[in-house]
Amino acid sequence: EVQLAESGGGLVKPGGSLRLSCAVSGFTFSNAWMSWVRQAPGKGLEWVGRIKSKSEGGTIDYGAPVKGRFTISRDDSKNTVYLQMNSLKTEDTAVYYCTTDFWNYGDHVDYWGQGTLVAVSS
């Protein structure tokens, strides 16, 4: 069974830092492209960024609002993707989801974690 489990959310002051983790199981993590998507309270979905598999270059891309402040990384030995968030702003308050999609024996599949809440407030 495929599982994605985010952790590390919480309350942080503006200007602070937080690192989110997303531990996965049930598929070959090293081949997966992993993404982070966030959703501010009562708002729509916002793409945060994506990291490709190392075999496909490991390229990392970010959305404009987080570029230069957030860093995505992965540890294939731990089946975990990370989101390091620095210089946090109140507008970064959101539920953060990790997600992936891939082909499984001819079927396209898409998986999301349950999300972790990050609240940035003084």
Added chain:
Amino acid sequence: DIQMTQSPSSLSASVGDRVTITCQASQDVSKYLNWYQQKPGKAPKLLIYDASNLETGVPSRFSGSGSGTDFTFTISSLQPEDIATYYCQQYDDVPFTFGPGTTVDIK
């Protein structure tokens, strides 16, 4: 960045009605468009990928069409469990932007 718009922003329909949502991209995204369903307090669920392909296990009353800049998402016969917010997302070019969402409820 590619901007995505959706219309309407919300709609009310009766059970059994045909429901249509449109999504427009600010530039050509070819077929690289997803449709997601999100229910309150839950993670989004992918329904349609590559503009018109139904995700495994998704009921056939859901469908998508279009290419380039104009896309359509259809529920052929609205069911009570379809009450949700629906988002389009382009993945032709990073950042993979989402539309603002369309909230569907029962009249």
